[in-house]
Amino acid sequence: MYNAGHYDVIVVGAGHAGVEAAHAAVKRGAKTLMLSLNLDMIAFMPCNPSIGGPAKGVVVREIDALGGLMGKVIDKTYIQMRMLNTGKGPAVRALRAQADKPLYIQEMKYQLEQLDNLTMRQAMVEELIVEDGEVKGVLTETKAAYYAKSVIITTGTFMRGRVIIGDVSYESGPNNQRASIKLAENLESLGFDIVRFKTGTPPRVNSRSIDYSKTEIQPGDDNPRHFSYETTEMIVDQIPCWLTYTTEETHEIINENLGLSAMYSGMIKGTGPRYCPSIEDKVVRFHDKPRHQIFLEPEGRDTEEVYVQGFSTSLPEFVQHKMLRSIPGLEEAEIMRSGYAIEYDAVVPTQLWPTLEVKSISGLYTAGQINGTSGYEEAAGQGLMAGINAAAHALSLETLILDRSQAYIGVLIDDLVTKGTNEPYRLLTSRAEYRLLLRHDNADLRLTKLGHDLGLISNERYESFEQKLAAIEDEQKRLSKIVIKPNDELNAILQEIGETDLKEPLKALELMKRPKVTYDVIERILEEDSSLDIDVKEQVEIQVKYEGYITKSRQQVDRMKKMENKVIPEDIDYSAISGLATEARQKLEKVRPLSVGQASRISGVNPADVSILLVYIEQGQIKRLSEDER
Amino acid sequence: MYNAGHYDVIVVGAGHAGVEAAHAAVKRGAKTLMLSLNLDMIAFMPCNPSIGGPAKGVVVREIDALGGLMGKVIDKTYIQMRMLNTGKGPAVRALRAQADKPLYIQEMKYQLEQLDNLTMRQAMVEELIVEDGEVKGVLTETKAAYYAKSVIITTGTFMRGRVIIGDVSYESGPNNQRASIKLAENLESLGFDIVRFKTGTPPRVNSRSIDYSKTEIQPGDDNPRHFSYETTEMIVDQIPCWLTYTTEETHEIINENLGLSAMYSGMIKGTGPRYCPSIEDKVVRFHDKPRHQIFLEPEGRDTEEVYVQGFSTSLPEFVQHKMLRSIPGLEEAEIMRSGYAIEYDAVVPTQLWPTLEVKSISGLYTAGQINGTSGYEEAAGQGLMAGINAAAHALSLETLILDRSQAYIGVLIDDLVTKGTNEPYRLLTSRAEYRLLLRHDNADLRLTKLGHDLGLISNERYESFEQKLAAIEDEQKRLSKIVIKPNDELNAILQEIGETDLKEPLKALELMKRPKVTYDVIERILEEDSSLDIDVKEQVEIQVKYEGYITKSRQQVDRMKKMENKVIPEDIDYSAISGLATEARQKLEKVRPLSVGQASRISGVNPADVSILLVYIEQGQIKRLSEDER
């Protein structure tokens, strides 16, 4: 063992969580070390070649608004960009990009290499150095002891990773990487509560063996939007995806071979993600559905490898070949990589504070798939927060906890540390009570100021953000002054878009409240051709159109905040509160919520328990006194 | 176990040997399967980011003349190209390119993905299927049994790979990949003679931590040449390398810590390459040399990672940090990957026929580092030959054995299968007796016809090759007719270049025999501006200038060929030859040379033994008869 140096923050892992953690820590001024098994696979995507989508896409924008990397890097490396759900309400709209996997790695690595305060190094971490409940550093396979005030573990699915394909299983990290065994054992010996989770991935095929004429083309948007608020140049040369479907034959093959599935034979002990089910899961659970969508997604611009989205499986290889070839367009498909499931150790996330610090070990943070989540964006969001807070711990700066009304990242982390999770956790719009506030379009409005305050957003960017704010306000003001008078021309336009005639004069802003009157329509009516940024127009429109709902959501948030402001003393002794149900008491002791609001979200803690808790806290002093007298 | 399909040729591994093997087999018409641990690391360079150099560069051109990939791919992905030894004779001239590592991988993968008859798949091979001394296929970790008539193993340094850094050692393939354990055990149980070799690599550092002002710039050539005869467009935007030197302090640090070196402590059992020594080796072996060259070589265009060439080491990490920082320019260097040594199983190559087929198992071939060599080019050259011959075996086509006067690849393989090797074998110009024939400039002249005959060179390319031949001949004829007469102008030119005056009229071709009279000078004298291709001019010049030497070499080759034509009967019984020295008899039995020429190159077989062998073969029938009578 040798002393390999002192840092403020050490990040173990350079997956989607690790890179954001390291970057954020550096941006906060921390001297940071990032260790990873393979520097050629930084921010590697072991599963789908895409970033974003409902909820997840919002997270990417939130990360960007807090100064993170994911949005910038995907904007530079996508092969296709689409805005999803443009026909639906703004709460479910989101960008999704198809990524060029090798390029994404290269760009991410390059971005990190530019950071002065970051040392990036290839190494296998085997042990944490912990003294008196405080983390001190890490020890690597090569016996280097690195010391730091904060350590963040972001080891993804590597912890005691076991690959499973049918009845075959062997120790391995994702994509034939080395598994992380000793560190997993070390966490266990440090007293961590560990669960076994699993996740799966579909086969990849050679594009040249696909007959695309039997599939439907899925092109990118004509005018692609971007994730990062800093992106100015878009890649216009896009590559399409292709849609096909499973057939009855596919389902028959699967049903016939279910006994050989590692999932159904009981070989897999880990719990899989309900929201990223394997194809065998889908066939079993939705057995009357005649077919399932299969998207054929290129893995990059300069490779023929194609990802078979929707076809995740851990059936034996020979079944994979057979079932794949029962899909139109894939009759001759040549598999390049087999689908597989991977089982791994995850940390029970109720062991964490909402800062992602481990309750039992000061200065230690965990983020990403190791916390029981699944997905690149979920990992990246946690990584960012852990980086911010680990730097705060090391440098005595302000910590950051996002609440459920501020960001999907807040929802994600609150869910994890408050409720825990029984399966790989995935973000869904339905998990957010205030999803109308947590929109894709307003992530910057919600978070840029915070990012700037924390030093993650440059002054330059913050100024341009303020200009945007001003432009939105100005435009709203302007439109609230313009009066539109009914006339034939106007009503012709309204009829054309399927709206009823205007009877009385109306302010332009008011007219925009009508469902089909978009900003563009107002421009047409006013015979204007505004030079305003598309983001500004979009904001003006959404804020006006959904004003009512937004106001209602804000009121709910206010009520929630009241509960959230009722802080629970850190040293509270739940055993001293009479009347609490036993289950509630146990859960409260485990989670140790920071507020009554958080307590109320713990499953097993009922409204009655919350009331008792409230009374107890409000009368805390008195109660404790009277107990002392007993 | 399931039947995963039938192929003509299976290639295990997709390193530099594997990719050429697969490509060549496909080009010969074989339905081919290539299996590799990680499809994201095809043709990965675990050590220096460069291709070519003396002898090695010639191999790249030979590979290209036989239709291989290496030259084409590096021509598309280099960051710098240099012709080495331009001031020296043509036998030692050679191109060397600095490679963009990630791009090289991407381009190689892409090229292979285009091959119709190739299935490329990620898998860990664990066993060979062998029946009655014949290979039948391979078995993977996922229990897929692939069948084929020929199998080529190209597993590089993965076989029971063990990484060693100072006193630390652990099981691992190169660059933290999974090691190949079961296949190594399988080879042993199949009776293979195995040796332990080792090789090492230097640390990589972040470019941004280097002070280049203390180093010397090493730019690429202004007019870069190419490796492949098919390349037409060159990359002109090049990136420089940088030269610095070790210091006395470096040597002191190394000497002080020699005891901790895995090499000197006896921890490393494997034999290392004498011609790629570690820095500690160099300091010990050349202890009076005050400094050693260190080249700083970028690992690619879009990365800050820099390879520290000349600094290969297996000293403990803390020593690496210290000694690195004693080098001018590297005082603040941040290591991104540590140097390390890797120990691995290699097959004793005298177990192979010159086709690279394993003598004891028909249809099984081995190529690349597993055969005891070191270097990308050495691996690629063998891979190409194994691919050609494995396809021949599977499809009953002609095999190809290159002799020592045809190609460096011939020298390499003849050395391996005839002499074996006690250390990782590296090609050097000194290994070739006929190096004046085995030039960089004439690789196409030597081998294109062969490549075309084997179906590896397209008709189109062959035609343009024939045009080149014709152009060379025409130009030689033309110049042999032009008479240059002495006059003041001419003599001024001759004086300018340092030649003596011309006294008598002379043919232009004759004048070019003078050392300093290049083709360009002749052009100047004749006041011509030839539109001939630079390759043609070069050829005319070299053939004329070195005519005498070349003729002498050819005479030597003829003598050698006579011996080479004396075929030894395959069923020869060496124990029946009286008079052979015991050592010679043993060696001959082991190597089983195909010709008296090959026999004469076996170390331990003396001229006296060769004479006895010659007599025995020539009188074979008689001798055998008389013995039968005994």
Ligand SMILES: Cc1cc2nc3c(=O)[nH]c(=O)nc-3n(C[C@H](O)[C@H](O)[C@H](O)COP(=O)(O)OP(=O)(O)OC[C@H]3O[C@@H](n4cnc5c(N)ncnc54)[C@H](O)[C@@H]3O)c2cc1C
């Ligand atoms: C087979 C598979 C299928 C998946 N399927 C889906 C899916 O369907 N949907 C979905 O949303 N998500 C899926 N995912 C999950 C997604 O890939 C992850 O959520 C995401 O990559 C997690 O990011 P991370 O940063 O937490 O971990 P990772 O991206 O896994 O990164 C882990 C990092 O830690 C490093 N590391 C590990 N151990 C050590 C150690 N001891 N010392 C140093 N470094 C170490 C690794 O080198 C790596 O850099 C799947 C993942 C896999 C492997």
Ligand SMILES: Cc1cc2nc3c(=O)[nH]c(=O)nc-3n(C[C@H](O)[C@H](O)[C@H](O)COP(=O)(O)OP(=O)(O)OC[C@H]3O[C@@H](n4cnc5c(N)ncnc54)[C@H](O)[C@@H]3O)c2cc1C
């Ligand atoms: C640390 C290090 C230092 C080196 N230093 C030098 C040097 O200084 N000078 C020099 O000239 N050369 C050096 N080399 C050697 C050079 O890298 C190799 O000679 C060259 O890469 C060998 O090519 P190959 O194709 O034989 O094997 P590799 O390039 O190693 O490729 C092996 C392939 O086999 C695959 N594989 C392995 N096992 C299995 C299996 N069981 N199933 C399926 N696939 C499998 C791998 O995935 C990989 O694709 C070094 C190599 C290493 C690792």
